[in-house]
Amino acid sequence: MEETLSQDECPMATLRIIQRNHMENQSTVTEFLLMGFADDRAGQILHFVIFLSVYMIALFVNILIITVVSINYKLHTPMYFFLVNLSFSDVCLISVTVPKSMSNSLTNNKVISFYDCVTQIFLVISFVGVELAMLSVMAYDRYVAICHPLQYRLIMNWGACAQMAAASWIISVMHGVLQTSLTFRLSFCGSNIVEQFFCDIPQLLKISCTDTKVNQNLIFIIGSVVCAFVFGSIFFSYGYIFSTVLKIPSVQGRYKAFFTCTPHLTVFSLFILTAMFSYLRPKALSTPTVELVSAVMYCVLPPALNPIIYSIRNKDIQEAVGKMPLKIKSLIR
Secondary structure (H helix, E strand, O other), X not given: OHXXXXXXXXXXXXXXXXXXXXXXXXXXXXXXXXXXXXXXXXXXXXXXXXXXXXHHHHHHHHHHHHHHHHHOHHHOOHHHHHHHHHXXXXXXXXXXXXXXXXXXXXXXXXXXXXXXXHHHHHHHHHHHXXXXXXXXXXXXXXXXXXXXXXHHHHHOOHHHHHHHHHHHHHHHHHHHHHHHHHHOXXXXXOOOEEOOOOOOHHXXXXXXXXXXHHHHHHHHHHHHHHHHHHHHHHHHHHHHHHHHHOOOOOHHHHHHHHHHHHHHHHHHHHHXXXXXXXXXXXXXXXXXXXXXXXXXXXXXXXXXXXXXXXXXXXXXXXXXXXXXXHHHHHHHO
């Protein structure tokens, strides 16, 4: 009787092992497929040309600002120090997503490896975090400059600036590690198609075969805390700035104070509004095309437009750019 049971149990045990191995193999994803902007060759070439143009503009203007600020001692102030950090994060952010998308269009190959996807998510989250942190710190810098001008050098000393910049980068990287770890603790089986031109957390949650409630709740909590901090710091800073500026007796003085804040407010509004539209829009608008366009609006356009917005209305940067050839000649000599 015991021998008969053993013989009957053996096929069942073997079947369970086969089923378990099949499930493990099914859940093992080694690559993902990214969404393209076009399926026909002409559309792919057009996408490549447009993205290449935007990418080259972003690289040129951001590197130009970094170089101009670095070689011009007049611009060695806290405001331009944070602007250099913002430009550097812009270069990094657009370099994480756009070259891969251009390569996919040029080669008609939408594949991204599992580990490249992990790296892309980590870097995107980290650099977006740096962008938000820098915009918050720059708002605080404007607040101190306008509301406490006599104490500006004391409050915004180089030690404090370095600490704020370092904290921004460290916290953003830690946030990137956390979000990436939470995302890739999930299992992916079945579809491996990411409906975006880069690896994006919401799109990966859609194709996961694991319960994503914990991830969604944590993303909501962390996102709420980050938004509360960013919006709180911005509204706090500019609330005091506007109340102080309105007390300035001369019209020219008020205009000059508002003029120094306009580029920052424009850059902040561009980045926040496009990001909010991308992640908080109604489900009725969540079509694949809209998701692609919205991702371009907050992930590709701001890095290209931020330095242009700052330089167009900034006389110090314009003068420094005009004197740049002479500066380079003097440095070479």
